[in-house]
Amino acid sequence: MPASTFAAIPDTVQPSSVEDAERLNNVSPVGWRNPKPLSVYHLLVIGAGPAGLVAARAAAALGADVALVERHQIGGDCLNDGCIPSKSLIRTGRLLADMRNATNFGAVPPAEFAFDFRAAMLRMRRITARISRNDSAMNLARAGIHLFFGTARFTGADTVDVDGTALRFKKAMIATGSRSMLPDVPGLAEAGFLTNETVFDLRVLPKSLLVIGGGPLGCELAQVFARFGSRTLISHSEPLFLPLEERDAAQMVSDALARDGVEIHLNSIATKVWMEGGQKVVELVNDGNTATTRVDHILTGIGRVPAVHGLNLEAAGVAWSAEAGVHVDDFLRTSNPRIFAAGDVCLETRFTNTAAASARIVVRNALFLGRERMSALTIPWCTYTDPEVAHVGLYVKEARQRRIPVKTFTIPMHDVDRAITDGEEYGFVKINVREGSDKILGATIVARHAGEMINSISLAMVAGIGLRELAHVVQAYPTQGAAIRQAADACVRTRLTPQKFRLARRWLRR
Amino acid sequence: MLESLQRTAFDYFLKQTNKLNGLVADTTRAGSPASIAVIGFALSAYPVAVERGWIARDDAVQRSLSTLRFFAGSDQSGAVISTGCHGFYFHFLDVQTGLRMWESELSSIDTALLIAGMLTAAAFFDRTTPAETELRLLANFLYDRVDWCWAQHEVGDAVALGWKPECGFLNYGWRGYDEALVLYALGLGSKTHPLTTASFEAWTVTYQWENLYGIEFLVGGPLFVHEFSHAWIDFRGIRDRFMREKNCDYFENSRRAVQVQRQYAIRNPRGFAGYGQDCWGLSAGDGPSIEPRTVAGRRQTFYGYAARGAPWGPDDGTISGSSVVASLVFAPEIAWPALRLMFGRKAAQRGAEGGEQVVLESGQQSGLQHVLQAGRFVHASGFNDSAGAATADDGISVWLSEGEFGLDQGMIVLMIENFRSGLLWRLTRSIPCLRAGLKRAGFRGDWL
Numbered sequence: 001m002p003a004s005t006f007a008a009i010p011d012t013v014q015p016s017s018v019e020d021a022e023r024l025n026n027v028s029p030v031g032w033r034n035p036k037p038l039s040v041y042h043l044l045v046i047g048a049g050p051a052g053l054v055a056a057r058a059a060a061a062l063g064a065d066v067a068l069v070e071r072h073q074i075g076g077d078c079l080n081d082g083c084i085p086s087k088s089l090i091r092t093g094r095l096l097a098d099m100r101n102a103t104n105f106g107a108v109p110p111a112e113f114a115f116d117f118r119a120a121m122l123r124m125r126r127i128t129a130r131i132s133r134n135d136s137a138m139n140l141a142r143a144g145i146h147l148f149f150g151t152a153r154f155t156g157a158d159t160v161d162v163d164g165t166a167l168r169f170k171k172a173m174i175a176t177g178s179r180s181m182l183p184d185v186p187g188l189a190e191a192g193f194l195t196n197e198t199v200f201d202l203r204v205l206p207k208s209l210l211v212i213g214g215g216p217l218g219c220e221l222a223q224v225f226a227r228f229g230s231r232t233l234i235s236h237s238e239p240l241f242l243p244l245e246e247r248d249a250a251q252m253v254s255d256a257l258a259r260d261g262v263e264i265h266l267n268s269i270a271t272k273v274w275m276e277g278g279q280k281v282v283e284l285v286n287d288g289n290t291a292t293t294r295v296d297h298i299l300t301g302i303g304r305v306p307a308v309h310g311l312n313l314e315a316a317g318v319a320w321s322a323e324a325g326v327h328v329d330d331f332l333r334t335s336n337p338r339i340f341a342a343g344d345v346c347l348e349t350r351f352t353n354t355a356a357a358s359a360r361i362v363v364r365n366a367l368f369l370g371r372e373r374m375s376a377l378t379i380p381w382c383t384y385t386d387p388e389v390a391h392v393g394l395y396v397k398e399a400r401q402r403r404i405p406v407k408t409f410t411i412p413m414h415d416v417d418r419a420i421t422d423g424e425e426y427g428f429v430k431i432n433v434r435e436g437s438d439k440i441l442g443a444t445i446v447a448r449h450a451g452e453m454i455n456s457i458s459l460a461m462v463a464g465i466g467l468r469e470l471a472h473v474v475q476a477y478p479t480q481g482a483a484i485r486q487a488a489d490a491c492v493r494t495r496l497t498p499q500k501f502r503l504a505r506r507w508l509r510r
Numbered sequence: 511m512l513e514s515l516q517r518t519a520f521d522y523f524l525k526q527t528n529k530l531n532g533l534v535a536d537t538t539r540a541g542s543p544a545s546i547a548v549i550g551f552a553l554s555a556y557p558v559a560v561e562r563g564w565i566a567r568d569d570a571v572q573r574s575l576s577t578l579r580f581f582a583g584s585d586q587s588g589a590v591i592s593t594g595c596h597g598f599y600f601h602f603l604d605v606q607t608g609l610r611m612w613e614s615e616l617s618s619i620d621t622a623l624l625i626a627g628m629l630t631a632a633a634f635f636d637r638t639t640p641a642e643t644e645l646r647l648l649a650n651f652l653y654d655r656v657d658w659c660w661a662q663h664e665v666g667d668a669v670a671l672g673w674k675p676e677c678g679f680l681n682y683g684w685r686g687y688d689e690a691l692v693l694y695a696l697g698l699g700s701k702t703h704p705l706t707t708a709s710f711e712a713w714t715v716t717y718q719w720e721n722l723y724g725i726e727f728l729v730g731g732p733l734f735v736h737e738f739s740h741a742w743i744d745f746r747g748i749r750d751r752f753m754r755e756k757n758c759d760y761f762e763n764s765r766r767a768v769q770v771q772r773q774y775a776i777r778n779p780r781g782f783a784g785y786g787q788d789c790w791g792l793s794a795g796d797g798p799s800i801e802p803r804t805v806a807g808r809r810q811t812f813y814g815y816a817a818r819g820a821p822w823g824p825d826d827g828t829i830s831g832s833s834v835v836a837s838l839v840f841a842p843e844i845a846w847p848a849l850r851l852m853f854g855r856k857a858a859q860r861g862a863e864g865g866e867q868v869v870l871e872s873g874q875q876s877g878l879q880h881v882l883q884a885g886r887f888v889h890a891s892g893f894n895d896s897a898g899a900a901t902a903d904d905g906i907s908v909w910l911s912e913g914e915f916g917l918d919q920g921m922i923v924l925m926i927e928n929f930r931s932g933l934l935w936r937l938t939r940s941i942p943c944l945r946a947g948l949k950r951a952g953f954r955g956d957w958l
């Protein structure tokens with residue numbers, strides 16, 4: 001889908017609750033007075049999202065003079081419009097799903113249980129407010145960071161203007177993040193739609209919701225709203241959800257959404273939207289067939305684009321493009337040797353942990369003659385549907401495209417004792433190793449707690465521990481994480497060739 | 511048992527064929543269209559029937575000729591109502607007129623199965639009589655007419671699953687590993703419109719070689735994926751680059767896939783009735799479309815006609831009998847007991863409601879309409895012990911698919927024959943374009 005305009009950032013945001021007021025006071029305090037600028041900063045960071053915060057704090061802790069410029073709200077998407085609010089609601093969704101399954105476990109739920117959407121949203125706001133405390137404007141100032149609220153524009157190779165105030169820097173880092181890509185559907189803008197920036201402001205549970213986009217955001221929120229009780233549909237232009245993930249994982253997500261009652265439309269494109277009787281009518285086309293559906297709300301999540309506009313990058317000699325954002329090399333340096341970038345604005349994989357990791361690299365490379373490469377990092381990620389889908393390293397398809405012989409050790413969760421006792425059997429652990437060795441190339445886990453489980457594989461990869469070696473690690477039992485141990489055991493068993501077996505028997509019978 | 515199963519299955523092609531044009535119905539159900547894949551199976555089954563003495567050679571030749579003449583003269587305009595275009599054909603055709611039905615897609619894989627049947631017939635009917643000469647000429651003409659390259663519309667130039675005049679090529683991300691091996695073998699061997707070798711590479715790039723339940727194999731969920739191409743091609747001892755790397759071949763791989771299916775049924779994670787070491791086999795086929803019900807404490811929906819698979823599903827408790835028959839050639843030691851169990855199931859029919867609601871009763875005969883013939887559970891497209899109707903007495907109820915599907919009967923005839931005599935494999939080993947296609951795909955060894 002071609003991107004059209006970005007959703008505009010509102011100039012001021014009115015708090016909707018006490019919790020919201022606390023959050024806003026932390027992330028964008030009214031009446032904040034920008035500090036008097038130093039003549040030059042060791043590091044100037046544009047954007048106070050996850051990447052900007054990590055860089056600013058790390059540099060300040062090492063004694064650097066740091067300026068941090070934020071146009072809207074500290075914490076960026078993650079805190080305010082992304083991870084934190086969505087995971088809070090996902091937790092509520094999981095409880096509702098468990099309640100619907102209660103009789104299987106011997107519990108007797110009421111014939112009809114009520115769901116208080118406002119209470120769930122309030123809990124989400126309370127959590128966001130609480131997490132916003134750590135990196136509040138005051139705390140950042142206390143850490144010695146010069147925090148400027150305003151819009152930054154480059155005015156030269158080493159200068160930036162923030163709403164009329166000139167700042168000079170020795171090194172700079174662009175971390176302006178990304179914005180939601182908007183589908184180019186005639187009538188959509190007029191009919192109104194939600195994105196991740198507005199969906200968490202809903203006051204009333206939608207009676208019906210169409211989610212356009214089957215990536216991580218679309219799948220997560222479609223499942224959440226279906227579990228909340230909205231009649232939920234999801235439309236995705238490809239034959240499978242989660243285009244990055246391997247097919248079995250994507251299929252499991254599709255099955256899970258179907259189990260939760262989401263109406264699934266794959267290979268489907270929204271071609272027209274209009275209002276009728278107070279509802280949004282959407283035309284969906286699939287393989288030449290057109291169907292219309294009426295919904296109360298539309299949520300779009302078709303991807304993200306780097307937020308590069310308005311920075312006047314040309315003045316600083318920083319190369320950029322609309323699709324890739326700020327162009328950086330493997331050391332995260334731009335075409336201006338003084339200027340680096342981190343996070344969503346310059347990276348293909350747009351996750352909070354990637355942003356944070358890239359920011360750490362920038363601090364070392366920019367300020368301390370570091371030569372660390374982004375490509376050397378092992379970065380896992382997770383889609384927080386239920387079951388979760390987590391991945392690290394190479395996909396099998398990538399390995400095959402690079403002609404790396406690869407073998408996968410697969411443990412279905414229905415073979416894992418703790419998953420069976422927990423009634424959380426949907427999923428698998430798949431660990432990809434280089435054929436002929438036990439070197440772990442990558443892994444995909446689909447499980448209720450895949451996000452937790454993937455970290456031990458990430459650890460093994462970074463520490464250079466092979467899959468066979470993992471079999472020597474005694475694990476707590478029964479745990480779902482033991483699935484990884486089962487894969488390791490399977491790998492060890494493949495080493496027991498018929499010859500070795502015969503040798504072992506000869507030894508035992510000597 | 512095997513002779514009885516094969517003969518009964520072959521009878522399908524005698525009874526369900528329009529003799530004027532050779533088109534064969536997809537199912538025995540009223541109003542069923544013809545399926546081009548089933549026609550391909552029919553053309554391959556006639557040589558078996560001639561060898562086994564079930565029909566006369568002339569009769570088989572005439573049936574084959576009717577079919578080939580029809581396709582040769584069919585409407586290839588690709589219009590919304592036509593028979594095909596670019597040498598391909600719509601999946602479902604009206605049995606009388608041969609025109610597109612059900613707004614079905616122009617199907618690459620089903621055309622490939624049809625062509626495989628045509629070439630098999632041409633390889634068997636090798637006499638110099640005018641009829642058999644015409645048969646061979648037509649078969650080769652129809653094969654040469656297929657514009658395989660035109661269908662290279664998937665990522666990396668792999669072949670698209672289908673095309674519709676309403677919307678162009680279907681985007682299903684249709685890549686390996688699946689039942690398309692025979693399609694690539696045929697397409698790569700074409701002298702007129704050969705597939706590029708890049709298409710086969712692109713198709714194999716999504717291969718997944720996994721150690722699952724301690725068994726290492728090239729993964730494919732439904733059993734038919736591991737069986738269809740083997741109805742025609744003998745993959746024993748020939749290997750492409752992937753199988754050389756894995757020190758295996760596609761025949762051995764299918765054997766392992768059967769073992770995995772059995773292991774899945776032994777584990778039976780979803781708690782379906784009947785599953786076990788001698789009751790397994792998830793594949794594409796008919797299943798119940800009844801309301802969801804509780805199975806093993808879970809809410810289970812039923813999927814109707816679907817491509818079921820192990821270990822990730824879909825699985826609603828429906829077993830495909832014909833896929834077990836087709837497994838005989840790969841893993842007889844585990845297929846035999848499963849086959850015997852299915853063949854010996856006695857049942858009585860008590861009114862139909864969507865599938866047949868069948869009641870198994872031990873001993874009692876009163877109130878029953880008739881006892882189903884032996885093998886009914888094998889010939890039906892699917893049966894499901896978890897979806898039976900409630901019964902007033904103590905009988906155990908089971909859902910059984912109504913009627914028969916041509917694809918299943920075709921696989922029963924061909925795969926039993928390969929098990930008994932290897933006839934189909936012998937025939938196709940001699941087809942030059944198939945050999946050439948396999949070689950271009952990188953296969954080496956044994957008979958190539």
